[in-house]
Amino acid sequence: MINLIKRNLSIYFANRSVVFFSVFAALISFVLYLLFLKNSMQQGWRAVPGAGKLLDPWLIGGTLSVTGLTSIGAAISQMVIDREQHRLNDLEMTDLSTLQIQTGYLVGAVLIGTLNQIIAFLIMSFYFQIADGVSIAWDQSAAILGIAVFSSLVWTALNLLIYSFINRQQSVSTISSIIGTVSGFMAGVYVPISTMPSVAQTIMKFTPAPYVSAAFRDVVMKQQLHDSFKHLPTSELKSFRLALGIDLKVGSTQLTMTDIFLVLGGFLLIFIVLLLLANYLRTKEVAGHAR
Amino acid sequence: MALLQVSDLTQRYGSKIAVNHINLTIETGQLVAFLGPNGAGKSTTINMLTGITRPKSGTISMDGLKPSNHEYRHQIGVVFQDSVLDRDLTVKQNLMWRAGMYKNVDYDFINRLMQAFDITSIAKQKYGSLSGGQRRRVDITRALLHKPRLLFLDEPSTGLDIQTRNKIWAVLNQLRAEYQLTIILTTHYLEEANIADYVYVIDHGEIIANATVDDLKAKYAKDVLTITTGDVAKVKALVNKDWPTTAEANKVKIMVPDVNATIQFLNAAQPFIQEMELKRGDMNDIFVALTGKEIR
Numbered sequence: 001m002i003n004l005i006k007r008n009l010s011i012y013f014a015n016r017s018v019v020f021f022s023v024f025a026a027l028i029s030f031v032l033y034l035l036f037l038k039n040s041m042q043q044g045w046r047a048v049p050g051a052g053k054l055l056d057p058w059l060i061g062g063t064l065s066v067t068g069l070t071s072i073g074a075a076i077s078q079m080v081i082d083r084e085q086h087r088l089n090d091l092e093m094t095d096l097s098t099l100q101i102q103t104g105y106l107v108g109a110v111l112i113g114t115l116n117q118i119i120a121f122l123i124m125s126f127y128f129q130i131a132d133g134v135s136i137a138w139d140q141s142a143a144i145l146g147i148a149v150f151s152s153l154v155w156t157a158l159n160l161l162i163y164s165f166i167n168r169q170q171s172v173s174t175i176s177s178i179i180g181t182v183s184g185f186m187a188g189v190y191v192p193i194s195t196m197p198s199v200a201q202t203i204m205k206f207t208p209a210p211y212v213s214a215a216f217r218d219v220v221m222k223q224q225l226h227d228s229f230k231h232l233p234t235s236e237l238k239s240f241r242l243a244l245g246i247d248l249k250v251g252s253t254q255l256t257m258t259d260i261f262l263v264l265g266g267f268l269l270i271f272i273v274l275l276l277l278a279n280y281l282r283t284k285e286v287a288g289h290a291r
Numbered sequence: 292m293a294l295l296q297v298s299d300l301t302q303r304y305g306s307k308i309a310v311n312h313i314n315l316t317i318e319t320g321q322l323v324a325f326l327g328p329n330g331a332g333k334s335t336t337i338n339m340l341t342g343i344t345r346p347k348s349g350t351i352s353m354d355g356l357k358p359s360n361h362e363y364r365h366q367i368g369v370v371f372q373d374s375v376l377d378r379d380l381t382v383k384q385n386l387m388w389r390a391g392m393y394k395n396v397d398y399d400f401i402n403r404l405m406q407a408f409d410i411t412s413i414a415k416q417k418y419g420s421l422s423g424g425q426r427r428r429v430d431i432t433r434a435l436l437h438k439p440r441l442l443f444l445d446e447p448s449t450g451l452d453i454q455t456r457n458k459i460w461a462v463l464n465q466l467r468a469e470y471q472l473t474i475i476l477t478t479h480y481l482e483e484a485n486i487a488d489y490v491y492v493i494d495h496g497e498i499i500a501n502a503t504v505d506d507l508k509a510k511y512a513k514d515v516l517t518i519t520t521g522d523v524a525k526v527k528a529l530v531n532k533d534w535p536t537t538a539e540a541n542k543v544k545i546m547v548p549d550v551n552a553t554i555q556f557l558n559a560a561q562p563f564i565q566e567m568e569l570k571r572g573d574m575n576d577i578f579v580a581l582t583g584k585e586i587r
Contacts, residue, residue, distance in 0.1 A: 003391030007377065007384070014379035089343050090375035093364055094392035095437075 001096065004104030005111075012075055012112055022074040023116055023123075025180050026067035029189045030124055033059050037190060048240065050228045056128040057137070057224060058244055061217030062189030063124060064117050065209055068148065068155045069183045070176070071116035075109040076159040077172045084169050098279075106156050113152035118145070135223070143219045151212040154264050157271035158208070164278045187213045193245035208267045210245055211260045217246040218257060294319040294441060294473050295340070300349035302335050302496075309335045311496040312349070317441075320471040324478055324487035326574065328582075332496035333477035334372065337445050340475070341369050353441070365393070368434035372445040374426055378419025382410060382429050385418050386436065393437040404432045407462045424455035431459060435466070444476040448483055460486065481574035490574075494582050504574075511580040512572025513546040516553060519566040529560045541565075 013019055033041075038055070045051040082088045091101050121144060128134040137144070166175060184190055185200075186209035193201055193210060204210045225246075229237040241247040248255050255263065295317040302310040310332045317323055325333045338344045340351060342358030356363040376385045386405070390396045405411045408428040413421060418429060427447065434442060442463075448456050466472040476483065484490050485504060492500040492507075500507060519542055520526045526543050530536050535546045547553040547569075557567070 001392075003388040007380065007388045010384065011377055011379050085375065086371060086373065087375045087377070090369070090371065090389075090433075091392070092343075093341070093367070093369055094389065095361065095365060095394045096392050097361070 001100045001104050005108045008078060008105060008108035011078060018074055022071040023119055025070050026063060026120055029063050029066060029184050048228055052132055053134050054224050054228055056132055056134045057220040058217055060124045060220050062187050062213045064121060064216045065187040065212040066183045066189055067117050067120040068113045068151050070180050072109045072113040072152060072155040073159050073176050073179055075112040076163050079105050080163050080166050080172050081169050084167060109156040110152040113155055114148045117148040137220050137223060140219045147215045154208050154268045157268055157275060161271050161275045164275060183209060188245045192243055194243040205250060208264055210248060211263050214245055214248050215260055221246060294353060296352045298350050300339060301347045302339060303347045309496050313498050317473060317475060319473055320467060321488045322474045324476050324484040324490045325493055326478060326484040326490055327493035328479055331493045333493055334445055337443055337477055341367060341443055366440045368439035369443045370430050370434045370445060370447055374430055376418050376429060376433060381415055381417055383414040386433055389433055390436045396437055400438055401436055404435055408432050424451055427451055441473045446477055448480055484574050492581055499581050507577050508572055512576035514572050515570045516545045516547045517568045518543045518564055520563045521565060522563050526560050526563050
């Protein structure tokens with residue numbers, strides 16, 4: 001299996017344009033923010049002390065959520081290509097089991113997703129440090145890495161599920177551009193979740209995106225939130241966290257960080273069950289009328 | 292000893308029957324060719340024999356093992372019609388990482404294969420940058436990595452030059468001699484079927500003939516002698532009455548049964564012969580005789 005992972009990683013990194021664009025696609029929201037949104041957002045929150053320094057890591061949190069999803073999509077789409085070009089048949093000729101092969105793609109994708117999130121984190125952090133003097137949350141490195149790995153698992157399961165229905169390479173680019181466009185909004189990267197219509201908020205909460213954003217934001221904004229709100233009442237902090245999607249409410253229940261991880265774990269479980277179901281239906285279909 | 296036993300194998304896509312109740316017995320060490328036009332059902336059969344698709348009905352057994360069994364798959368090697376190796380990886384990465392996906396691989400054997408197929412010198416090149424012939428040699432090496440007992444070659448020579456073809460067959464024949472490697476190949480090239488020990492002629496999903504190449508030739512392919520002469524009537528008079536003969540302008544075409552009879556006839560007819568040509572019966576004649584059409 002190690003050999004399959006090595007192979008998948010090498011193919012991904014051999015294609016430099018894929019690597020570049022999967023990081024770049026995620027960084028688009030970063031660029032859009034800098035060009036168009038930063039000023040008006042800062043104006044909107046100028047009542048909060050140090051709003052600028054608060055919004056910079058806020059953006060990082062949401063962008064990392066998108067980075068994971070899109071770069072893992074690029075990694076998993078390799079499986080569609082391998083299936084279409086009958087490479088999967090060749091892999092199945094080896095002594096690897098189907099489960100080992102799928103795990104090979106999964107591990108490769110999680111590594112790629114995690115790595116891309118780390119790269120995106122560093123690029124954005126260094127930029128904001130130079131431009132706005134925002135200090136990088138080095139002390140939170142372990143937590144960031146943990147969220148990156150865990151969210152990568154969730155995104156990988158989701159992508160495996162989506163791409164298990166796609167047999168054509170042509171459809172891959174369509175699907176990935178749809179996911180890329182939608183994910184920015186689902187993760188609440190550009191626009192704070194509280195300013196969206198309630199229907200949109202509900203739809204968002206049926207995807208893992210806002211939960212991943214919330215988890216990242218909680219960690220990367222920790223220090224600045226503490227500094228900005230130390231002279232303000234706790235209720236102010238609470239409503240700010242909710243407004244910007246650092247905290248989330250489902251129904252009238254406010255989720256704790258533990259709840260958020262449980263929700264993400266739930267998504268992971270659902271995706272895996274659906275994936276296994278799809279696998280099962282696929283093998284039945286193959287048995288029925290194979291090529 | 293029969294290595295592979297196939298009975299009543301059938302495959303169907305919707306209402307179209309792609310392979311219709313075929314039976315095969317493949318002996319250990321044999322080189323067996325599936326000869327047939329495109330769309331005859333050759334690849335469909337290979338896909339079932341290699342476990343890629345499941346048959347609608349029928350059984351496939353190799354020493355009691357079924358294609359769905361991992362042990363079965365471990366004993367076979369497959370060279371697919373289209374390449375299945377990674378263009379962005381080097382030849383060595385492709386081969387060594389695939390080898391790592393097998394248990395108990397003999398790396399000395401792999402090194403020997405790479406030398407025999409002349410790919411040691413291109414091992415560091417990307418697979419995508421190789422020529423068609425080089426790629427095919429790498430493909431075959433990949434299929435042999437784990438020293439399979441049975442090798443499937445699906446249209447192995449398509450688009451290859453004669454040197455590459457000779458090289459490939461020299462190595463494969465050596466392996467056959469060395470460890471009784473059994474080979475099944477599909478082809479629509481007649482000369483490739485010619486080297487087989489045993490041929491299954493497949494058309495419309497059915498086996499329409501199966502025998503050794505010599506037996507098929509004896510039965511279906513006759514040598515044709517063409518004589519150019521100034522006196523067609525005299526030549527025709529000398530031809531044995533049992534030999535089918537046609538005449539056209541100053542040419543007489545005679546289907547001759549064997550070499551001795553032909554020489555005797557040529558001696559007798561010598562004064563009237565201006566030019567002569569003997570065309571040996573080949574697989575094409577066999578194919579035309581069996582299917583009523585030229586092979587595509």
